[in-house]
């Protein structure tokens with residue numbers, strides 16, 4: 433643009449020098465006049481040449497600018513990371529990669545009122561602080577934040593930035609790298625490492641506890657056989673015995689938790705496994721006035737599973753449902769449903785067996801739902817709950833390549849859903 437303007441200046445200059453030439457012809461011929469005019473003309477010519485050179489330089493500089501801008505653009509557009517220029521909390525430039533990461537087109541980005549709207553609420557202060565520190569010239573190291581993409585899913589971004597000039601004012605150029613997958617993997621790795629460590633610790637402790645417990649159980653049974661025992665002592669001993677039995681059950685559960693890897697899987701009929709498990713609890717459920725409603729799909733495909741482990745899972749869920757419902761008023765109803773579902777993932781279909789348990793208890797407090805599968809998480813008073821049941825169940829289902837999750841039914845009770853893959857040959 434500047435070069436264009438200069439060029440038109442030069443046009444003026446040429447025009448002026450022509451006029452002076454005409455003027456000279458009209459003048460009287462006084463050598464002083466001619467001399468003055470000539471030196472004026474020489475100055476104009478010099479200016480003309482200088483301008484021409486300047487224009488040439490500017491054109492060259494402009495070409496270089498274009499070249500480096502297109503180099504910059506092709507670099508920025510081909511990178512795996514999102515590159516953005518931010519000013520006044522708005523996007524001033526975004527490369528195309530941002531659309532792949534967050535799902536927003538450049539135009540949608542430029543229309544956003546505040547880029548912080550993209551950031552998850554709890555990370556907004558972090559991002560705002562990094563930006564203001566950067567603009568104040570303070571050193572700002574790379575940082576991480578979570579954003580929400582077009583669909584509302586969380587994306588973890590690692591941001592590195594510098595201050596640049598945009599439209600004559602300071603702006604922030606940031607490179608955003610999508611590290612969601614890495615963070616997930618790291619979390620999974622940490623969790624599985626932690627679980628392995630916990631498993632080893634537990635199995636060590638459980639084995640250590642087993643021996644003294646066997647002794648306590650054995651000796652109390654032995655003493656109980658003594659006919660001369662006073663009633664009072666007998667009662668106390670019975671308490672010792674039943675508490676020791678409870679302790680042994682916990683220890684066995686702990687051992688089961690630590691050893692979920694070694695399972696014996698075979699093609700199994702889950703309806704049958706459910707039926708067998710219910711038989712174990714039939715009497716207690718009846719005494720507690722729990723009505724069991726079964727809706728079992730007779731066409732349910734068989735799945736590859738360790739029957740004993742699945743029984744344990746079903747039993748844990750049944751016991752929890754029963755305990756939850758006993759705390760609530762009758763009618764108490766436990767619905768058990770099996771069905772088969774077809775899922776389409778990346779164009780290929782796969783069948784899953786779904787087992788759903790729904791009770792009429794008080795349901796699970798929403799803030800507890802993310803924790804109920806954690807080891808030792810319990811809301812029950814000590815003595816009644818150990819927080820082991822669902823953690824064990826989770827491990828077993830995971831080991832079967834399946835999924836277990838809980839939610840509250842629309843009318844209040846808790847719902848536990850297990851999904852297991854149907855292997856196709």
Ligand SMILES: Nc1ncnc2c1ncn2[C@@H]1O[C@H](COP(=O)(O)OP(=O)(O)O)[C@@H](O)[C@H]1O
Pocket residue numbers: 748752753754756791793794795796800804805809810811812816817818819820821822823846
């Ligand atoms: N059917 C249910 N209804 C309501 N809450 C439940 C139900 N099942 C499980 N929970 C919640 O999950 C927690 C963890 O269950 P679990 O791992 O079996 O441990 P525990 O039964 O020993 O407490 C329970 O303490 C309870 O808060």
Ligand SMILES: [Mg+2]
Pocket residue numbers: 748751752819820821822
């Ligand atoms: Mg339980």
